[in-house]
Amino acid sequence: MIVIMADESAAQKALAEAKANHIEHVYASENRVGFAGLKDIDDVPFINEQQVVDVITDHPGAMQVSRAFHPTDTVIQTPHSTIGGQNFSLIAGPDAIESAEHVLAMGQAAKAAGATILRGGSYKPRTSPYSFQGLGEQGLIWHRAAADALGMDMMTEIMSPADVDLVGKYTDIFQIGTRNMQNFSLLKAVGRQNKPVLLKRGMSATVDEFLSAAEYIASEGNRQIILMERGIRSFDQKYLRNTMDVSVIPVLQKLTHLPVLADPSHAAGVSEHVTPIGLAAVAAGAQGLMLEIHDQPAKAWVDGKQALTPDQMTNLFAKANAIHEL
Known part of the structure; x- marks a missing residue:
């Protein structure tokens, strides 16, 4: 009830x-009070009825992240970025941190193209247990140093609640990957942090499941949440890694006040398709893009097949900005 x-x-x-009155799961936003466990105004007799304008009982289960609870767009401010609302955010970097020199070089290219957030993975969730899993804390150190040298925000993936303190020492934005969208212990752990969280949609997640995952974070007190569509698993994986669900972008923006961004790299899985898919997402209203880049994609340690070169990234970002302005 709202x-x-x-x-x-x-x-x-x-x-x-x-x-x-010891009522649990009660939250406030602007002029609204949300009671996650109650459905009748009679359950809160202490509220001054003369101050009540309306009562909403038919609202999404993911109450705090809904527009019914918070009608205006959430805008998230980080040291170097403003995410959400009318702002357009550009995020880029290597899939995996490979060396101090490489992440710095990719960061320089990303910043020159207009990006304010340097992404990169030091802990990698891989399908095979024998694939490269990331450099761990050493990667975080190199990543942080590059972001600081360039005046950019750092964003990196976190995989376990046990890593929150360690990763939190370095990153400006926690990234929850598609495989961990319903890792509820992890969602609660980052929900207790005072840092933004970028939450990727699970590869088979419905809209309600996606928003409910965001609600887990908000329920612990952290409403600095960024949603990211990154493609969903479909029946044809021969030509595309995933299927970019462009239609979900305006749907999410109607349902939630949170920023909605897109990751065309993982949706396409093939570099030549990243640009058109990314532009389609922007045309649908995405408030930002995240790209994987590498100066030598064939030699990338992880996912080189979908990585754009710095020149390709620059071209895409220029077109994306133009579409956003339109």
Whole structure:
């Protein structure tokens, strides 16, 4: 149940009274108070009815991340980026951190193309247990140094609740990969942090499952959440790694106030298709793009087949900016 109050002051007073009455899972946003476990206004008799404007009972289960609870767009501010709303965010970097020199060089190219966030993986969830799994903390050190030298934000994937403190020492933005979208212990752990979280859609996740995963993060107090469509598993994997669900972008933007970005690299899986898929996502309203880049894709340690060269990235970002402006 979401109770719309006369103003923000009334909402905060109702929130305090609810907590004083030991009601669990109650949250406030602007002039609204959300009761995740209640469905009837009679269950909260302490609220001043004269201050109640409306009561919404038919709302998504993922209440805190819904527009019914928070109608205005969430805009997330990091040291070097403004994500969400009318802003357009560009993220790029190597799939895996390979060396200090390489991540710095890729960061220089990304920044020159307009990116403000340097991505890269030091902990890699791989399909095969025998594939390269990342350089661990050494990769984080090199990644942080490159981001600092360039004046960019650092974003890296986290795989386990046990790594939150370690990864949190270095990164500006936690990334939850598609395989961990429903790792609820991990979602709760990053939900207790005061840093933005980029949450990728699971490769077979429905919209409700995606938003519910975001709600797990918000339920622990962290509403700095960025959603990312990265392609879903379909029946034809011969030519594309995944199928970019362009249609879900406007759907999500109607349902949630959170920023919605797109990752065409993982959707395409083949570098020659990354640009058109990325541009389609921007045309559908994506508020940013994330790309994998490598100066020598054939020699990349991970996913070189889908990596763009710096020149290809620059071309895509220029076109993406133009479409966003339109």
